Amino acid sequence: MPNQKILALDNLSLQEMDPDAELIPLMTPEDEEEMNNEALPEDIAILPLRNTVLFPGVVIPITAGRDKSIKLINDANAKGKIIGVVAQIDENEEDPSPSDVHHIGTVARIMRVLKMPDGNTTVILQGKKRFEVEAFTQEEPYLRAKIKEVAEERPDDKNVEFKTIVDSIKELAIQIIKESPSIPTEATFAIKNIESNPFLINFVSSNMNLSVEEKQKLLSIPNLKDRALETLRFMNLELQKLEVRNDIQSKVRFDLDQQQREYFLQQQMKTIQEELGGVSYEAEIEEMRAKGLKKKWDDKTAKHFEKELSKLQRTNPNSPDFGIQRNYIELFLELPWNEFTKDNFDLKRAQKILDRDHYGLEDVKKRIIEHLAVLKLRNDMKSPILCLYGPPGVGKTSIGKSVAEALGREYIRMSLGGLRDEAEIRGHRKTYIGAMPGRILQNIKKAKTSNPVFVLDEIDKLSTSHNGDPSSALLEVLDPEQNKEFHDNFLELGYDLSKVMFIATSNSLSTIQPALRDRMEIIEMTGYTIEEKIEIAKTHLLPKQLKEHGLTTKDLQIGKKQLEKIVVGYTRESGVRGLEKKIAQVVRHAAKSIAMDETYNVKVSDADILEVLKSPRMERDKYENNDVAGVVTGLAWTSVGGDILFIESLISKGKGAMTMTGNLGTVMKESVTIALEYIRANAEFLGINPDVLNNYNIHIHVPEGATPKDGPSAGIAMLTSMVSSFTQKRIKKNIAMTGEITLRGKVLPVGGIKEKILAAKRxxxxxxxxxxxxxxxxxxxxxxxxxxLTFHYVDKMSEVLDIAITNQKVKNAKNLESKN
Ligand SMILES: Nc1ncnc2c1ncn2[C@@H]1O[C@H](COP(=O)(O)OP(=O)(O)OP(=O)(O)O)[C@@H](O)[C@H]1O
Known part of the structure; x- marks a missing residue:
């Protein structure tokens, strides 16, 4: 490459200088011709060069340090300034002998000799012609040799191939100068200004980044075209090396730049933020980062958090996105991740807690203890989800609470009643304004542990809307195969719900989505008898209410008899929620009296109950009597538990028409039709005068008219009622019935039996x-x-009538024998 030393020459302190000598860094064709015409001396002093090769026409500076070399230069400088220059084979050889130097070299003219401040001598040499040593004639005080000129085989300047090679050399040289950071761009001008082709080749060869060996090889090639080609080859290699080097460097630089850029921008933004709002969020963000480090995250979550935190750092605090992003980060920090409470699997203790909190419910408690036993043995929570099913107020929700206490877990309850939007469960995507996580995650956040007991209340009250189906989201929550990675739209990352113990509660099974029902193990909880309710009131509800009102048993006592009065006279339910409210009313009354220093009875009397609760409500569901034909007691099941209902029928003169009233549903109406058709078909056998069927209309009614009713279970009661009307015979006293009927006269089984039986007993x-x-x-x-209670189990409709219809006529029975 063009040697910088040439360009830096002006800076050297010139101590000794040949005033005639001119600095000719570039050689014109005329100079060249003149140089070619110069004759070579036959015998010449030989200067060995350690680490370079001198090419004809090229000017180079060399430093002479060895005594022999200095002497040679001084002698030559004083005489004709012409010396022979050869390259050393081994550059480390201090005192090279003839065999230590190359035998092809260049005759040179000493242009200047400069004494440097460090004691060395710098000599500016210009190459003239190539020579070959014929024989060394002297070794001391320096080498001398007999030489002969190496003839140069030159192609014609018009030779197209040679011209092309020379052009390529120029082009490549310019390119290399551009790519190389160490060559000043001014060198391009030097290259462009070279007119002589041989000089160009020599100039480039001399300045290229080649080893002495390679340069010597170039110098030794006799044919100029061959030398040009070889030079071109070396240049190509050099350019490629440079390009690769630059490529690598630019990549490294890019990475650095990117980092620096980000740092710079962040600093700038910090300053702007401080100026705008005066608040720097840096400290807050760092605090978040520190909190994040304490979380028990897996790698994926930790990485995600860091990514999102950096996003927050880059967000302008005045933009709405900042708030959203901060909420998002806070959710991550507030949610429990793999933070578990240790389960207490002492089942005896669990049983005690369940017994302490709930009276009765033996089967349910047994089933729950079994469930806990399975959990204890498997310890992976993959047992089915429990669904407690039964009428309101029987303790479904509160049993969940006791389970949590028994296990030593946190307890959370989420009511699903009326939930219609899938987003309530899964949350909204972060991009929505006011987006939040779904209620499942919100509750887990509240629980602060990853394994709470989670009660999903009223799972039967979920409904669907155009905003998606919440049941399908719940399916994912409850499915042990899927809930390890529960997807919340806001969180955007799977959350592990598999260690949560879910307990669902439901008032009815028919409205639970079938797929959901399949995933749960249903435990039925029936209503309570009067005796049980009294016991629950005494042992649980009253003490609880006293405590809640800040009273003790010294302040108020309610005896069994009074409790029964409250149960029977003021409540009509399967559970005890209404009862609890009534007791609360009585307790409140006492609390008020104490607070106002009024006198009151510590032992609640019947009169007190009447005073506080007013008159008992009308007892609708009491069996009355069998004085009237056609009134049958049926048993019904509603979502609030069992109940009795009266089926009434009445005949009046007409043409055999049938009327139905009482807000009956289709199935119930069909039961009436089936019963009537059965009666018509079997009139004689049933002891009914067929004329009566044609000459009387029958009216069926089921009170209360405002309450819609449906279902097939009133079938046998309808039949019995109609037969009683058509025969005017009494129905057996204190009897009730439930069962579906068919046209063939068969009785089919029905559901809700336990509830119905309890209602019947009441x-x-x-x-x-x-x-x-x-x-x-x-x-x-x-x-x-x-x-x-006495149970009559039947198969056929005729059996029902045999049991239920007596032979006695009712009071004021219609005379149906005579034909009208
Ligand atoms: N067997 C029982 N022993 C003691 N207390 C009971 C019993 N059953 C219910 N309770 C009490 O009755 C009240 C109502 O119970 P809870 O709220 O659990 O009813 P639920 O069955 O979940 O009703 P819903 O279906 O309406 O949610 C609670 O205070 C509960 O403690």
């Missing part, structure tokens, strides 16, 4: 007619509940 019913297949249900009921 209503003072003594005998109950049921389908044979319902016997199983009766056997499952605790004997205490059914004490004093």
């Amino acid at each position: 209503a003072n019913i003594k005998e109950i007619i049921l389908c044979k297949e319902n016997k199983r249900d009766i056997e499952e009921i605790k004997p205490d509940y059914i004490e004093g």
Whole structure:
């Protein structure tokens, strides 16, 4: 490459200088011709060069340090200034002998000799012609040799191939200068200004970044065209090396730049933020980062958090995005991640807690203890989700709470009643304004642990809307296969719900989405008998209410008799929620009296109850009597538990028409039709005068008219009612019935038996007619509940009538014998 030393020459302190000598860095064709015409001396002093090769026409500075070299230069400088220059084979050789130097070299003219301040001598040499040593004639005080000129085979200047090679050399040289950071761009001008082709080749060869060996090889090639080609080859290599080097460097530089750029921008933004709002969020963000480090995240979550935190750092605090992003980060920090409470699997203790909080419910407690036992053994929570199913107020929700206490877990309850939007469960995407996580994650956040007992209340009350189906989102929550990676739209990252113990509660099974129902193990909780309610009131509800009102048993006592009065006279429910409210009313009354220093009875009397709770409400569901034809007690099941209902029928003169009233549903109406058709078909066998069927209209009514009713279970009661009307015979006293009918005269089983039986007992019913297949249900009921009840299990409709219809006519029976 063009040697910088040439360009830096002006800076050298010139101590000794040949005033005639001119600095000719570039050689014109005329100079060249003149140089070619110069004759070479036959015998010449030889200067060995350690690490360079001198080419004809080229000017180079060399430093002479060795005594021999200095002497040679001084002698030559004084005489004809012409010397021979050869390259050393081994540059480390201090005193090279003839065999230590190359035998092809260049005759040179000493242009200047400069004494440098460090004691060395710098000599500016210009190459003239190439020579070959014929024989060394002297070794001391320096080398001398007999030489002969190496003839140069030159192609014609018009030779196209040679011209092309020379052009390429020029082009490449310019390119190399551009790519190389160490060559000043001015060198381009030097190259462009070279007119002589041989000089160009020599100039480039001399300045290229080649080893001495390679340069010597170039110098030794006799044919100029061959030398040009070889030079071009070296140049190509050099250019490629440079390009690769630059490429690598630019990549490295880019990375650095990027980092620096970000740092710079952040600093700038910090300053702008401080100037605008006066608040720097840096400290807050760093605090968040420190909190994040304490979280038990897996790698994926930790990386995600860091990414999102950096995003927050880059967001302008005055933009709405900042708030959203900060909420998002805070959610990550507030949510429990792999933070578990240790389970207490002492099942005896669990049983004690369940017994302490809930009276009765033996089967349910047993089932729950079994469930906990399985959890204890498997320890992976992959047992089915429990669904407690039963009427309101029977303790479904509160049992969940006791389970949490027994296990030593946090307890959370989420009501699903009326939930219609999938986003309530899964949350909204972060991009929505006011977006929040779904309620599942919000509750987990509240629980602060990853394994709470999570009660999903009223799972049967979920509904669908155009905003998606929340049940399908719940499916994912409850499915042990999927809930390891529960997807919340706001969180955007799977959250592990698999360690959460879910307990669902439901009032009805029919409205639970079937796929959801499949994933749960249903535990039925029936209503309570009057005795049980009294016991619950005494042992749980009253003490609880006293405590809540800041009273003790010294302040207020309610005896069993009074409790029964409250249960029977003021509540009509399967559970005890209404009862609890009534007791609360009585307790409140006492609390008020104490607070106002009024006198009151510590032992609540019947009169007190009447005063506080006013008159008992009308007892609708009490069996009345059998004085009237066509009034049958049926048993119904509603979502608030079992109930009795009266089926009434009445005949009046007409043409055999039938009317139905009482807000009956389709299935119920069909039951009436089936019953009537059955009666028509079997009139004689049933002892009914066929004329009566044609000459009387029949009207069926089921009070209360405002309450919609449906279902097939009133079938046998309808039949019995109509037969009683058509025969004017009394129905057996204190009997109730439930069962579906068919046209063939068969009785089919129905559901809700336990609830219905309890309702019947409350209503003072003594005998109950049921389908044979319902016997199983009766056997499952605790004997205490059914004490004093007689069950008649039937197969056929005729059996029902045999049991239920007496031979006695009712009071004021219509005379149906005579034909009208
Ligand atoms: N067997 C029982 N022993 C003691 N207390 C009971 C019992 N059953 C219910 N309770 C009490 O009755 C009240 C109502 O119970 P809870 O709220 O659990 O009813 P629920 O069955 O979940 O009703 P819903 O279906 O309306 O949610 C609670 O205070 C509960 O403690």
